[in-house]
Amino acid sequence: MKSILAYADKQSLFPGQEIEFKVSTENIEEYDLKIVRLKEPSVGVGDDFPDYEPIEMDSELPKTMKGRKQDTPFGSYGIVENKHLFKNANNENIIINGYIYPTLIKDEISTIFAITNNDSSRHYKLSLNNDGFQISSEDIEPIKLENSIIKDNRWYFIEMHLDLQKGTGNLSVSGANATQRIKEIELNNTYDFQFNKDSLSEYDTIVLAASLDKSLPVNNFPENCFNGKIDNFSVLTPKSNSNTREDFEPILKLDGAANDMSKQELVDAINGSNAKLINFPTRAVTGINWDGKTTSFHVDPEAYSAVHFHEDDLYDSSWETDFKFKVPKSWASGVYAAYLRSDKDDREYYVPFILRASKGNEKKCAFLVSTTTYAAYANMNLRVHAQFNELIHGRLTVTDYTDWYMVNYPELGLSCYDIHRDGSVVYYSSMKRPVTNFRPTGRIYKMCMDLLIIAWLERSGIEYDVIADEDLHREGYESIKDYTTVITSSHPEYYSANMLDSLDELVNNSGRLMYLGGNGFFWVTGYHDEYPGIVEVRRNGKFFAWSSYDCDDPFLSFTGEQGGTWGSAGRHPEKLAGVGFVLQGFDTCEGYRRSKDSYDDRVKFIFDGIDDEVIGDFGILQGGAAGYEMDNYNVRNGSPQHGLVLASSENHSNLYEMLEVKVESYLDFHTQIDKARIRADIVFFETPSGGAVFSVGSIAWCGSFSVNNYDNNIKKLSDNVLHRFMDPTLFQYPE
Numbered sequence: 001m002k003s004i005l006a007y008a009d010k011q012s013l014f015p016g017q018e019i020e021f022k023v024s025t026e027n028i029e030e031y032d033l034k035i036v037r038l039k040e041p042s043v044g045v046g047d048d049f050p051d052y053e054p055i056e057m058d059s060e061l062p063k064t065m066k067g068r069k070q071d072t073p074f075g076s077y078g079i080v081e082n083k084h085l086f087k088n089a090n091n092e093n094i095i096i097n098g099y100i101y102p103t104l105i106k107d108e109i110s111t112i113f114a115i116t117n118n119d120s121s122r123h124y125k126l127s128l129n130n131d132g133f134q135i136s137s138e139d140i141e142p143i144k145l146e147n148s149i150i151k152d153n154r155w156y157f158i159e160m161h162l163d164l165q166k167g168t169g170n171l172s173v174s175g176a177n178a179t180q181r182i183k184e185i186e187l188n189n190t191y192d193f194q195f196n197k198d199s200l201s202e203y204d205t206i207v208l209a210a211s212l213d214k215s216l217p218v219n220n221f222p223e224n225c226f227n228g229k230i231d232n233f234s235v236l237t238p239k240s241n242s243n244t245r246e247d248f249e250p251i252l253k254l255d256g257a258a259n260d261m262s263k264q265e266l267v268d269a270i271n272g273s274n275a276k277l278i279n280f281p282t283r284a285v286t287g288i289n290w291d292g293k294t295t296s297f298h299v300d301p302e303a304y305s306a307v308h309f310h311e312d313d314l315y316d317s318s319w320e321t322d323f324k325f326k327v328p329k330s331w332a333s334g335v336y337a338a339y340l341r342s343d344k345d346d347r348e349y350y351v352p353f354i355l356r357a358s359k360g361n362e363k364k365c366a367f368l369v370s371t372t373t374y375a376a377y378a379n380m381n382l383r384v385h386a387q388f389n390e391l392i393h394g395r396l397t398v399t400d401y402t403d404w405y406m407v408n409y410p411e412l413g414l415s416c417y418d419i420h421r422d423g424s425v426v427y428y429s430s431m432k433r434p435v436t437n438f439r440p441t442g443r444i445y446k447m448c449m450d451l452l453i454i455a456w457l458e459r460s461g462i463e464y465d466v467i468a469d470e471d472l473h474r475e476g477y478e479s480i481k482d483y484t485t486v487i488t489s490s491h492p493e494y495y496s497a498n499m500l501d502s503l504d505e506l507v508n509n510s511g512r513l514m515y516l517g518g519n520g521f522f523w524v525t526g527y528h529d530e531y532p533g534i535v536e537v538r539r540n541g542k543f544f545a546w547s548s549y550d551c552d553d554p555f556l557s558f559t560g561e562q563g564g565t566w567g568s569a570g571r572h573p574e575k576l577a578g579v580g581f582v583l584q585g586f587d588t589c590e591g592y593r594r595s596k597d598s599y600d601d602r603v604k605f606i607f608d609g610i611d612d613e614v615i616g617d618f619g620i621l622q623g624g625a626a627g628y629e630m631d632n633y634n635v636r637n638g639s640p641q642h643g644l645v646l647a648s649s650e651n652h653s654n655l656y657e658m659l660e661v662k663v664e665s666y667l668d669f670h671t672q673i674d675k676a677r678i679r680a681d682i683v684f685f686e687t688p689s690g691g692a693v694f695s696v697g698s699i700a701w702c703g704s705f706s707v708n709n710y711d712n713n714i715k716k717l718s719d720n721v722l723h724r725f726m727d728p729t730l731f732q733y734p735e
Contacts, residue, residue: 591617
C-alpha cells in the first residue's frame with residue numbers, strides 16, 4: 001500500500017515556538033512539503049461551498065523530503081529495570097507470583113511476564129495461549145504445559161518457582177473467583193519443569209504483559225502482548241538456605257493502590273523498584289479484591305489495584321522527528337498545517353496545528369478549537385467497521401483512502417468510540433500519533449465543520465484568534481480573560497471541569513459566548529497532568545450499548561472524577577449554554593421557524609435585516625442548519641428562566657426518533673416521544689454581569705454559512721450576533 005502518515009509533538013503553540021513533525025511513508029520515495037494556513041475546508045465545489053485555497057507560508061524548510069517507513073511500538077506493558085533487582089535473592093532461588101485475568105486468550109502466545117538481562121538476549125518467560133501455559137528460555141525448547149481449563153474473564157493465581165542453582169522449577173495455577181461469584185469447577189494444578197542452571201546476577205529487568213526486545217537503540221518494541229489484568233505482582237526469595245515456601249519473603253511487591261491512579265508506574269512497596277507503565281494500560285479497574293460493594297477506587301483503593309493491559313494500547317507512536325519548524329513571530333493566530341504530498345503517488349497528508357496569539361497581542365474575539373473532542377474521536381474505527389453505519393445515516397458510508405489507513409494500519413490505535421480487541425471499552429485516546437480524521441478534507445464533520453466557522457469569521461469583518469481546548473484546560477480562565485467574545489466549535493462534546501469552569505467565569509465576568517454547535521459540554525473528560533495530548537472518557541454505562549461494560553470502574557484514573565455525562569454530575573449544559581443535547585439523526589437536516597420570542601426588543605439586533613419566518617432551510621450538511629446532533633431549551637435542566645427561544649427546528653425525519661440516545665432522560669419522563677419536541681432551539685440570554693450567551697443547538701449550523709456565496713439568513717444572523725457581542729456595551733439583565 002502507498003501511504004503518507006504524520007503527526008506533530010503538539011497541537012498548539014505560540015509564535016516563536018518550535019513544533020516537531022514525525023513522518024512515515026510506505027512505497028513513496030519522496031514527498032513535497034509546505035506549511036499552509038487553513039481558512040476553509042475542502043468539502044465541495046460550487047456557489048454553496050467555500051473555495052478551498054490553502055495559503056502557502058514562507059519557510060526555510062526543504063521543498064522535498066525523502067520518505068521512510070517508521071514503525072510503532074504498539075501495545076502496553078510494564079517494566080522494572082534495576083541492575084540490583086535480584087541482589088537480595090538467596091541461593092539463586094525466587095518465586096514470582098500474582099493474579100491474572102486474561103481477556104483474550106488466542107492461538108498465538110501472549111507473554112504474562114518475562115525476566116531478562118539488559119539487552120533481552122537472556123530471558124525466562126511465562127506465556128499463555130489456547131493450549132495452556134508455556135515456559136521459555138533462550139537455552140531450551142519451550143515447555144508447554146497444556147491446560148484447556150483456562151478461560152477468559154476469570155481470575156487466576158499463578159506462582160512460578162525458579163531454582164536457578166539446581167535448574168528446576170514449578171508452576172502452580174489456581175482459580176481465584178470467589179469474590180466474582182462464579183460457580184464452576186476451579187482449577188488447581190501444579191507443573192514441574194527443568195532448565196539449564198543459571199545465575200540471577202545476569203538479569204536486571206522484569207517485563208509485565210509483553211515480550212520486549214531491548215537491543216534496539218531507539219524504541220523498545222513489545223511483542224506477544226497479553227490482553228488482561230495483572231494484580232498484586234510479587235517476587236520472593238527464601239530468608240536463608242531454607243527452600244520451604246513459608247520461608248520466602250518478598251523482594252519486590254507491585255502495589256497498584258499505593259499511588260495516584262493517574263501515575264504511569266506501579267509502586268514497589270519493598271525496595272522502590274517501581275514498574276513503569278508504557279502506552280497507557282488502563283488503571284483504576286477492578287482487581288482481585290473487588291467484591292462489588294463499591295464502584296469507587298476512592299472508597300476502596302485495594303479493590304482497584306489491577307492494571308488492564310491491551311495489545312492495541314497506544315499513547316505515542318514514538319517516531320523520530322523528520323523536520324522541525326520554528327513559527328515566525330510575525331505570523332497571525334490561526335489554523336495552520338504541514339501539508340505533505342506526492343503527486344506521483346497521488347497521496348497527501350495534513351498535520352494541522354493551532355497558532356495562538358502572542359501574549360499582549362490578543363484580539364477581542366477567540367475561536368475555541370475542539371481538540372478535546374478531536375482526541376476522543378481520533379482514528380474512530382467505528383466509522384468504517386460498525387455494522388450500523390448505513391442504518392443510522394440513512395445512506396451508504398462514503399470513505400476515502402485516508403479513512404482506510406485505520407484498517408490497513410491498526411497500529412494507528414483506537415478512539416473512545418471503539419472497543420479493544422478483547423472487547424473492553426477504550427478509555428484513553430491520544431493525539432500523539434497520526435490522526436486520520438484531523439484534517440481539512442473528507443467528511444463534513446469535526447475539523448471540516450470547524451473550518452467552516454473560520455471561513456465565516458474571515459468574512460465577518462471581525463478580527464479573531466484561535467485557541468485550543470487543551471490550552472483552555474491547562475491555563476484556565478487566564479487563557480481567555482482578554483477576549484470579549486469566545487466562539488465554540490460545531491461539536492464541543494468533550495469537556496474537562498476546568499474548561500467548563502473557565503467558560504462559566506467568562507460569562508460571569510461580562511464575557512459573551514457564542515455556542516455555534518450541538519451536543520456540547522456533554523461528557524466528563526479528563527486530561528493527564530503530566531502527559532499532553534491524551535484524554536480519558538468513561539461513560540459509566542451511558543447511552544452506548546458497549547459502554548455498559550464499564551459500569552464497575554466508572555471513575556477516571558486521570559482526575560478521580562466519576563465518568564458519564566456532565567448532566568449526570570449536576571452540570572447540565574443548559575446551565576452554561578441555555579440548551580442541552582437531546583437527540584441526533586444523520587440523514588437530513590432542516591430549517592428553524594421563528595418564535596414569538598424572536599420579536600422581543602431584547603433581540604431586535606439579532607434579526608436586523610432578516611424578514612424570513614423560516615431560517616436555515618438550506619445547507620451543505622444534509623440540506624439544513626438544524627440537525628445531525630441537536631440541543632434544546634429545558635428549564636428543568638437549568639436553562640435560564642429569562643432565556644428567549646428565538647426559533648425551533650421542525651419536521652425532522654424518523655431517523656431522529658430511532659436515534660433518541662435515551663432522550664427520555666432529557667425530555668419528560670418515559671412518555672411516548674412527541675415529534676414537536678424533536679427539535680433544535682436557538683436561544684439567547686443575558687447574564688447578571690452584562691455578558692450574554694447565544695446558542696444555536698445544532699451541529700449543522702455552520703454548514704449553512706457558505707450557501708449562495710455567503711448571502712443568506714444564517715450568515716446574516718450570525719454576523720448580527722457577533723458584531724453586537726463585540727460591542728463592549730454591557731447587556732442589560734432583564735428584571
